Amino acid sequence: MKSNILPLLALAALTACNNKTDQKTDKMNAIPPVAEKIKKELPMHGDVRIDNYYWLNERENPKVIAYLEAENRYTDTMLSPVKQLRENLFTELKGRIKEKDESVPVLTNGYVYYTRYEEGKEYPVYCRKKGSESAPEEVYLNVNDLAQGHEYFQVAGTAVSYDNKLLAYGVDTVSRRKYTLYVKNLETGEVYPDVIKNTTGGAVWAKDNKTFFYTRKNDSTLRSEKIYRHTLGTPAEQDKLIFFEEDETYNVGLGRTKSKDYIVIGSGSTLSSEYRYLKADDPNGTFKIFHPREKDMLYDIDHRGDKWYIVTNYDAKNFRLMTAPEGKTGKSHWTELIPHRADVLLEGIDLFKDYLVVSERKGGLTQLRIINDATKQEHYLDFGEQAYVARSAANPEMDTKILRYSYTSLTTPNSTYDYDMEAKTKELKKQQEVIGGYDPKNYVTERVFAKAKDGTQVPVSLVYKKGFEKNGKAPLLLYGYGSYGASMDPNFSSNRVSLLDRGFCYAIAHIRGGQEMGRSWYEDGKMFKKKNTFTDFIDCAEFLIANQYTSKEHLYAQGGSAGGLLMGAVVNMRPDLFKGVIAAVPFVDVVTTMLDESIPLTTGEFDEWGNPKNKDSYDYMKSYSPYDNVEAKEYPNMLVTTGLHDSQVQYFEPAKWVAKLREMKKGDEILLMETNMEAGHGGASGRFKALKDVALQYAFIFYLEGITK
Structure with missing residues (x-):
């Protein structure tokens, strides 16, 4: 182990020079760390997989830490030409955040609760006022003080x-x-x-x-x-x-x-x-x-008056709403209130004294349905955009006619409204303030459909700045997830403005495995249909190229966690399709992880991926697992990120994947890995520290695109 790793650590340290005049030389002379190969046989079902980097799962091994740190130095060296841009991006991203800010107050149990941020501080201050917003403030938890040290x-x-x-x-x-x-x-x-x-x-x-x-x-x-x-x-x-x-x-x-x-x-x-x-x-x-x-x-429950309310998929793929008497909760006592609908996914309910608010999803878009319990009259809120997200927000009190909901889109900053369900009027309580003169009228959002290879129409949400030309020359960042029935909705991000203002189009592929188009959308992207997730993403990418939004020379892909698995799968299947790929905290060693029930989250996910102790599941999972399918071929430029303390996807999955890619890949495309040695799955804590991760990702694709400012 010493002979292969330690000299490279020293070399990486020498090449990671901070002198700007030496940056080009540093990059040319940089040699990527090489992890030692220690053969480990992993037999199962008469098949033997060879894992030469299994040893990297020893978190306490100093040589593992040394390897991760060497990768970090190599990343810094390779990105030294955009070091200043990376720093400028962090300042730019931070500059859009209103540093002195507070949330919309929420009344519950006689107190008004809110959080606020102080200028220059990373963490929230939890506050409340007794009775009304005009009462004296009580600070009951200042996280900045607690976080010191x-x-x-x-x-x-x-x-x-x-x-x-x-x-x-x-x-x-x-x-x-x-x-x-x-x-x-x-x-x-x-x-x-x-x-x-x-x-x-x-x-x-x-x-x-x-x-x-x-x-x-x-x-x-x-x-x-x-x-x-x-x-x-x-x-x-x-x-x-x-x-x-x-x-x-x-x-x-x-x-x-x-x-x-x-x-x-x-x-x-x-x-x-x-x-x-x-x-x-x-x-x-x-x-x-x-x-x-x-x-x-599946069923979920809530209570009001003398009744229980049950949202369930019992004889209802897209869920329905049922009720039960307070003292008789078994299924035989359930009575249907809202029936199952083939084209509408019932996502949840919010109970009020005189109203029932139903959160639904139709055609991939969220809807809020208001039902008057006394009159049974109902209506939907109208939002007026092609692609948006609307959700019931913090509504802890039942005896009110006011529904608080949140609204956002790819161009509309996060907004909080109070809606009078009786008068049918709304009041904007707060919209996220984007410092620096952001104007949503300068940006355009679209919702298009890409045809998958089996004929399925897959939604794609896009946003770009006015003046964007569909001539195939523009850069585009395509994001995807596609697992656990999690819908990737078109939310606003002030960070994304840094992409759009530099000519990028940003797109979200609403691929199967999510739940955007109903429960069947999820079921068609899990277990033995998991590959639909990957081919959907590829088909969305090809659609965007065919329609001149971008080209292979300017197309970038991004996904994290299970979306990192997506990235790993698509670069194995179609490495020619992307100029660069960002795989954040990627779940890439599917078979080994799902065979090890001591690893966090494994046992609870057999219904998502399959249990590889069963041969049919083993064979199918092995056929797409990114780590098991690395080949000696050219891969796109890649940035892989992880956290040493990640509780969801252990750091050693991306570490092993990068080591194997380094060993086998051909071509001159760069492969970088950045490990946050103090953080886990969600990255750094604090509202500003996390922006350094975003700045790194953006600097990586800007570097590939030749953008220097």
Whole structure:
């Protein structure tokens, strides 16, 4: 190991010179790190895979750290010609953010809650006012103060007790999404000695204001598996285990109904779910099963008055809404309220005293449907754009006629509205302010359809600056994900303006595996149909080229996590199609990871990818797994990013992939890997640090495109 790696580390250090006059020489002389090959045989089903870089999964091995650091130095060296541009981009991106800012206040339980940011500070300040927005401000959590001395800091799951006096919150200082729970007295400022480690970060209070429930993770797999009850003033070691999810394909979580009357335990896998409920004023009582889990049956619940409301796919692929009496929750007591529709996906509901708000998706676009419970009259909100995103926002109070919703599009900054459901009038409460004179009228958004190889019409959302010419000469960045039924909606990003103003078109391929076009869209991009995701993306790229939005010489692709798997698959299938590819925290070693049930998230995803312990799944997964299908051929220019503490996709997957690509790829295209040594799956914490990752990605494709300013 020493003979192959350590001299290269020294060389990388020597070549990573910061002197601008030597940058060109540095780049020409740079030699990429070469990871040692140590043969590892991985037998399964009579097949033997050879993994020469398996040793890179030893996180504590100093030689692994040295290799990752050498890759970072090599990346800096290769991008030295755009070092100044990278720094300028960070300043540019940061400059669009309103540094002194605050969220729209939300009234709940007699207090108005909001977060604000202070100029130059990375983290939010959590505030509230009693009764109204004109009352004196109470700062109940200043994350900037808490984060001092930490490279990474994240607060999650802030929960205030019913009497408004206590705050439970979770803290992660490693970026493994393992949170330590703390309790703070909001009247005295005292942080109690009640400290609970290895949680999901959230807590749900009972109405006695001294008891709360929380979720604990498995220490190695990070699976959310246990629910505990804690009483203030007692040691965490004495907390009572309320529920243990023994099925390793399920995760558990906690919530509270909108009525605030019930505490709910949710247990779910990819394709089925189960709930338990308990009166919030009876913390020592026993949780009851709402309806026992059934194979391939999903349901979600909420409560209002004397009824339960159930959103379910029971005999309804695109889901339907049903109700049940308060005391009779089994499926045999469910009554249909909104039937299944083949062309509409029912995504969720929001309950109000006199209204029901239904979140739907039709033709790939989100819709908000308002139903008056007394008159049964209903209407949809009209948004008036080709491609947009509208969602019910923070609506914690039930007794109101005001619906708060969020709205955005590829050209419209994130906007928060209050809609009077009775008067049918809306009020803009806040629109994200983009510093520097951004004007949405200067940009154009389109929604087009690319024909997939099987005839399926795949939506593509695009945005570009006015004056953009469809002559095949413009650069285009195509983004995709296509997994878990997650819909990649056309949201606004102020960062993206840096692309558009430099002549780029930005496009989102709404490929199968997401849920943009309904539940079938998801089912047609998972398990043994997973390759539809990859071919859809390729077909979208070819459509954009054929219609002169761009050309192969100017086409770039980007995806992260499962979207990084997408990137790995498409560069194996069609490496000729792209000038450059950004694969962020990519899930690329599919078979090995899914065979190792000690790796976080593995067991809960068998219904998404398949279980390779079954030969048919093994064969299919191996046929597309990016790591297993690297070949001796020319690949596009690539930037791969990861985080050492990533809890979702372990750092060693991209590290091994890059090492194997370095060994086998032909041609002069550059291959770079950047590892954030302090962060995990979501990248750096703080609102400004994360922009350095964006600046790196943009500098990479600008470098390839010959853009220097």
